[in-house]
Amino acid sequence: MASTTVARYLLGRLNELGIDHVFGVPGDFNLGFLDDVAADDTITWVGACNELNAGYAADGYARVRGAGAVVTTFGVGELSAINAVAGSYAESVPVVAITGMPATDVAAAGAVLHHTLGDGDYQHFSRMFAEITVARTTLCAHNAAAEIDRVLGRLLRHRRPVHINLPTDVVTAPCPPPTAPLTATEDPGTDPVILKAFVAHCARLLAPARTVTVLTGHHIDRHHLHDTLADLVEAGGSGIRTAAFCLGKGTLDETSPAFAGIYTGALSSESTRRAVEEADCLILAGAELTDLDTGGFSHHLDATPTITLHPDHAIVGPTRYDTLGLAPALEALAGLLREQPSLRPEPRPEPGEAAPAPTAAGTDRLTQEELWDRLASRLEPGDILVSDLGTASFGAQELRLPAGARFICQSLWCSIGYALPAALGAQLAAPDRRCLLVIGDGALQLTAQAIGTAARYGAAPVIVVLNNDGYTVERAIHGATARYNDVAAWNYTALPAAFGAGDHALTERATTGDELSTALSRAAAAHRAGRVALVEAVLDREDTPQLLDAVCRRLTSQNAY
Structure with missing residues (x-):
């Protein structure tokens, strides 16, 4: 039987899961594997600015495509991604976390290498992943195929992350090709x-x-x-x-x-x-x-x-x-x-005709209510609406989605900054659909580099930044005027150029409802032309969606400040 290599076997199985983009950051212990990724004509490498962004992008990609993958180097790289993997575990998102690690004999000898804790124990980080994955393995040349199938089978069964350590010497080790399609493992079936x-x-x-x-x-x-x-x-x-x-x-x-x-x-x-x-x-x-x-x-x-x-x-x-x-x-x-x-239950009554919602003049200062009304009117069938936690999520969840639309929001793990790289992943997973992201200014500042990554790889999401001068969700819970809820006053419309987007980006700034509508129209045209669009929507810092206010009052009581 003709053989392949462990790296090519793993990439083939990833492709079988529907993965054609792999996110990550290069490091000396994964470079050999990345050579195979670069040479594979079925998978595109997406180099993120940091491992956390890569993990978030893999999560957003997996929510649309069905599975995602993030590649990091040993220790420093994988631990930078671990928060993203934990979020995928909490919200049942199937992400394959692949760590390039030192060679098998080096690890066995307990050599004190860089990116280790200096104590000769090479399983520290694998044990950390044990709490946030449904299967883990460190591949060996003699068992790689079986272990890859076992771990990915568990991913299919439980729809949660798995972790694969890939030593540098195992990457090119010979491996028999697959003899059967990848299947879920330990599925008891239906009695x-x-x-x-x-x-x-x-x-x-x-x-x-x-x-x-x-x-x-x-x-x-x-x-x-x-x-x-x-x-x-x-x-x-x-x-x-x-x-x-x-x-x-x-x-x-x-x-x-x-x-x-x-x-x-x-x-x-x-x-x-x-x-x-x-x-x-x-x-x-x-x-x-x-x-x-x-x-x-x-x-x-x-x-x-x-x-x-x-x-x-x-x-x-x-x-x-x-x-x-x-x-x-x-x-x-x-x-x-x-x-x-x-x-069957009794027929429900026919819904009455809804009263038309009051609309602002359009030339007054932009409010939360008007912002969501204007956004709702611009949603299109098939859109992927992504929102970050806070003002964005509590406004977005009330919007009625048109036919075939999707919604992505990390509302259990609640890691702010998640949504921007997740939108990048979602857009690459479905390039024929429009990805519309709504994100607060504080959240954007955590992962803003993903704007440049989107432009670099030809993704064209529409990004609406809610600039309300800080962590509004935290202000609503506690510390309305506290300095710890402030953020730096960035020039948001300058970010795409600063991150290398250049002509691949459109930027707009809106302070009124009419300006927002115009900006959203231009952003839609930019998306159709394959360009990133960033719209800064300027809001009052004390203006919040009603639902956010109500939830935050309960959280304040629950936290007993």
Whole structure:
């Protein structure tokens, strides 16, 4: 049998996962592997300015493409990326973290090399990754193929990060080529007895229900179950209502009359809260109950008969059904509603015609309310809307997405600065779609170099910077006038040129609603022409979205300042 090398085997498996861009930073322990990356005509190397940006970009890429990869060097490089990998783990994003490490015999001898802690232990950093990955390995020449398949199989099974140490001497070691497609490992399958009992229990719960609401979370997206979820909603007929947590935004058709909005516990709009909390039966699909998603745990779901669907089990009332995955559970529920129309809820009332929203004059100073109204009117079908945490996320989650649009926001891990490099990754993952990023000035300052990376690799996101003079979300929680919530007053429209974008970028500055509309029109044209667009939207530092104010008041109480 003809052989390949470990590096080419690994790259082939990455490509099989749908990965055609790899993000990272070169270092002396990964340069041999990067030679193979550069020579591979199916994968493009994207060199970031630092490993944290590379990890965030791989995360954003994975949310759109299904998997992502970040390559770093040993010690200093991998630890710079570890925050990004932790965020991917928290939010169930399948990222392959590849570390170039010293040669096998050098590590075995415990030699005191640079990038080590100087104590001869070469497993410190691997142990650190143990808490934020579902599988890890240090490749050897004799077991590389089997170990790569095992680790990537775990990534497919759990939709969470994995970590691969690739010693310099193993990169070019001979390796047999794959003999079968990559598959998920340790998948127990669906026990037909458990599935039958689950369906029967759901039928009993649904039988008396006159109103049913499906409330979704992020696992629907990570397991690629948008269409399966849509089938369930369709099977329920005109009686089903739908809602999503912020983490699950984009998993439902928000143009449908069934969509009741984004649920944030007691802080939700009254119509959304009632649709969720007053339903006769609630189907909680692929969701986790987090503090921000539930408005500081202000939700009231305990009294509602609930069918809860997790990635590896389901719960109906008090009964847990182990080894029952999301996909078979959703499919079974859809089949149940189709086969027994009597279980469908009563038709919901036709929605009334919404009153037109008041609009500002357009020439007055730009406000949060007007900004989100103007942005909402510019969203297009198929857009990828990305928002950073804070003012951006709490405004963006209330926007109704057009058909086929996606939403990316790290609202569980909440690492500010994530969204800019994540938008770069998302744009490279889907170059035929427009990536629209909304990010605060404080968040942008953490990862601003990604603007230059986007231009360098031909990505053309539209970046809207909310310049409200500091960490507004922190001001709303505590320290409204404290100096620690201030940031430097950057010249944001000068950043693309400073980072090398040159003619590949358009910059605009808006202080009124009319200026913002003009800027967004020009930005859309720039995107179509393949240019990065940065729009600075100048806002008052004390002007915040209503939802952000409400959530921050609860966080202030929760933190007991």
